Amino acid sequence: MTGTYIYNLKKVLMTIVIGFVSAVALYSQNVAIDSTRFPIGSNRSLTLEFALTPGTTVTWPTFNDTISKSVEILSKSTIDTTIADGGRKVLRQVLQITSFDTGFIVIPPIVFLTKDVSGNNSSLSSQPLLLEVYKLKVDVKADIRDIKPNYKAPVTFREVVPWILGVLFIGLSAWLLYRYFKTRPAKKIEKPTIQMKIPAWEVAFKKLDILKAEQLWQRGEIKEYYTKLTDILREYFELKFNVNAGEMTSADIMIAMDEHIQDANAINSLQSLLFLADMAKFAKAKPGISDNEQSIKFAYNIIELTKDPQTQPKIREDI
Numbered sequence: 001m002t003g004t005y006i007y008n009l010k011k012v013l014m015t016i017v018i019g020f021v022s023a024v025a026l027y028s029q030n031v032a033i034d035s036t037r038f039p040i041g042s043n044r045s046l047t048l049e050f051a052l053t054p055g056t057t058v059t060w061p062t063f064n065d066t067i068s069k070s071v072e073i074l075s076k077s078t079i080d081t082t083i084a085d086g087g088r089k090v091l092r093q094v095l096q097i098t099s100f101d102t103g104f105i106v107i108p109p110i111v112f113l114t115k116d117v118s119g120n121n122s123s124l125s126s127q128p129l130l131l132e133v134y135k136l137k138v139d140v141k142a143d144i145r146d147i148k149p150n151y152k153a154p155v156t157f158r159e160v161v162p163w164i165l166g167v168l169f170i171g172l173s174a175w176l177l178y179r180y181f182k183t184r185p186a187k188k189i190e191k192p193t194i195q196m197k198i199p200a201w202e203v204a205f206k207k208l209d210i211l212k213a214e215q216l217w218q219r220g221e222i223k224e225y226y227t228k229l230t231d232i233l234r235e236y237f238e239l240k241f242n243v244n245a246g247e248m249t250s251a252d253i254m255i256a257m258d259e260h261i262q263d264a265n266a267i268n269s270l271q272s273l274l275f276l277a278d279m280a281k282f283a284k285a286k287p288g289i290s291d292n293e294q295s296i297k298f299a300y301n302i303i304e305l306t307k308d309p310q311t312q313p314k315i316r317e318d319i
Contacts, residue, residue, distance in 0.1 A: 031110050031126035033097075039136050040102055043074050046095040050112050050124075051088045058091065059113035068108055070101040071131075105131045200239035201307035207232045208299055217292040225292065226277040233273070233299055240306065250274040266305040269298040 030049040038044055046067075050058055060079060066072050074096040082090045099105055109125040116122070211232065216225035234245040237253070241260045245253055254271060261267055273295050279285035287295070 029112055029124050029126055031107075031129070033107075033129055033131070036130065037132040037134070040100055040133050041098060043096050043098045046097050046107070048093045048095070048110065048126075049090060051084060051090045052114065054087055054089070055117040057115045060091065060093070061110050061112060063095070067095075067097065068106070070099050070105045071097050071107055072099065073097055099131070099133045102133050102135050105133055107131065199307070200236055201303050203239075204232055204236040204303050205300070208296060208303075212296055222280050222286055222292070226280040226295070229295060229299055230274065230277045233270075233302065236303060250278050261302075261306055263305045266302045269301045269305075273298040273302070 028051045030047075032047050032049075034045045034047075048061070050060075052058055063073055063076070076096075077094045079091055079093045082092070084090050107129040109128050112124045112126075114122050114124065208229075211225070211228050216222075216228070231246075234248075234253070237243055237245040237257065241256070243256050243260075245256070248256065253274065254267075257267065257270060261270070276287050276291055276295050280287055
């Protein structure tokens with residue numbers, strides 16, 4: 001019984017030894033730092049290397065922005081792959097680390113998960129690293145300054161693009177202006193032409209004749225009819241009496257014309273015409289046929305009673 005037990009124990013120990021030797025033969029790892037002692041806030045390079053034979057794989061340890069509570073990762077290189085003697089594949093990554101805690105700090109073991117050609121899983125862990133982070137000696141008499149100077153960020157393509165586009169836009173605009181002024185035909189100097197001028201009252205009569213011929217109210221365009229009719233009178237008042245009748249209300253026109261028109265018949269005709277026009281334009285009323293016919297007669301009468309060809313202001317005959 002005792003002999004059998006000793007035999008089985010030897011068998012188990014031999015299996016463990018063989019497995020260990022096989023693992024060492026299949027894989028090897030190395031985690032090293034360029035200096036285990038450095039001042040607070042400075043960065044050091046932590047190199048991770050793992051070698052494995054063909055047919056075996058490794059799951060590379062992943063890190064966020066820290067390795068431990070006291071060790072921060074500033075940057076990570078890509079995982080480089082090289083082939084060593086014997087066909088062994090060597091994976092390598094460099095981490096730039098720093099620490100802002102002083103004293104002795106431990107980088108814990110870094111675990112690599114592996115799988116051999118038979119699909120057996122195993123893991124290899126690095127040895128923990130002991131770091132010493134020390135304070136900088138401060139000269140209290142010196143000026144306050146940063147531990148390290150500020151890093152100047154490189155200029156990116158995105159920052160340069162607006163300037164490039166701006167230069168291109170200015171250049172294109174200048175070229176277009178040059179082409180425009182170069183190809184634009186020379187401006188011809190035209191001789192002034194003498195144009196015949198007619199009195200304002202005559203212009204108003206012509207426009208009333210045109211309005212009458214258009215037969216707007218006969219086609220149901222009552223509002224348009226009264227708008228054109230009052231616009232003719234407003235233009236006539238502006239030329240005849242030099243008042244801004246185009247911007248006046250009907251009430252303002254009556255007040256202004258009381259100062260310029262002495263004929264009571266003309267004032268009464270104007271008041272009746274403006275009343276019908278306001279009703280048609282703003283109150284949406286529909287004046288009768290006789291009102292529509294009488295309104296243009298009021299306009300003719302007002303101009304006839306106020307015209308004065310000898311003192312009438314002249315306008316261009318281009319209407």
